Amino acid sequence: MANIKDLLKSAGCQPAHSILNAAGELGKKENMQVYAVGGFVRDLIMGKPLNDIDIMTVGEGIPFSEKLAHKLGLKKVVPFKKFGTAMIPNKEIQIEVATARTESYAENSRKPSKVVYTDLKGDLLRRDFTINAMAMDIHPDRFGELTDPFGGIADIEKRIIRTPLDPDETFSEDPLRMMRAAYFSSKLGFEIEKKCLKSIQQQSQRIEIVSWERIRDEFIKVLVTEEPSIGLVIMQKTGLMETVFPEIHAMYGIEQTSEWHHKDIFSHTLQVV
Known part of the structure; x- marks a missing residue:
């Protein structure tokens, strides 16, 4: 030991x-x-x-x-x-x-x-x-x-975020943990294990049972990390963003008409934060 x-x-x-x-x-x-x-x-x-x-x-x-x-x-x-x-x-x-x-x-x-x-x-x-x-x-x-x-x-050595239990059980019991996975990925620069990531994708809508105040607080924690774009991309790819912040999700894929901006609005937002 x-x-x-x-x-x-x-x-x-x-x-x-x-x-x-x-x-x-x-x-x-x-x-x-x-x-x-x-x-x-x-x-x-x-x-x-x-x-x-x-x-x-x-x-x-x-x-x-x-x-x-x-x-x-x-x-x-x-x-x-x-x-x-x-x-x-x-x-x-x-x-x-x-x-x-x-x-x-x-x-x-x-x-x-x-x-x-x-x-x-x-x-x-x-x-x-x-x-x-x-x-x-x-x-x-x-x-x-x-x-x-x-x-x-x-x-920690492998820089991986993984659950002690089966991730389906962990995230079903407390769906806020899905956002915490995005937060820790942003905060520590760790990757979320593939099995965990798939579980978040499958259960993303379950985040709806969490109070808005808790979702807001966890989202702010993502934003104040050194690399908030990491967590935001995870939320977008897993479906969490569409469920909790549909307005931000709607930016994805919308091209900007300005000659100075060549990325969609979501990608531009990631650069800003």
Whole structure:
């Protein structure tokens, strides 16, 4: 099993290191398994800036978050009892604590209809992409040990976006993940695995069950990446654009009459953004 604690030292983010040490010590005291997970681990491995910390507990996360906040000298905890999660506002680096869980979804909603607490692997299995389905143990005796059951590191090396589960299941449960695939492709410059891309094409209309606010927020995230055109092309080719932004989709194939512009309006828009 790989150990990535040296990456944390070389990242030079002392606040993150201190918080994880404190959380690991608390986990040992409470006899709980505690991990850093998700985007934090991905960004640590990739050498990206560490902007927030995702902590996962095997056991009740909200009481743990309250004890952790006290240990860190932070006064406020914002709990979300339905999901067993909590935010700990912190000026230096944001902290989220979540109970390891699995989720079930109604057919016409991306919001979980049932949340069941589970173990480490069960929690990682429900995540959107393999690159976000890794965990770093922060228990003092095992600090830095990496759990990577679905090949997240290999996919980072190959620069591929892939789902832990069958993509049809992953995208059907939460269709917003289709837009997140486009976002991560833009943000990281990764390619979406062919099987995942085909699944998005087949399920693109299912994005309609997602609230407009969530679609808007995810679209803005694509636009503010360094290469937004990558995500926009993915949305266009998979049918997502036609479903969520038909006005932009309508630009595709429409030639411009100006002698200065020789591309269709959609292609010209990609150059502008």
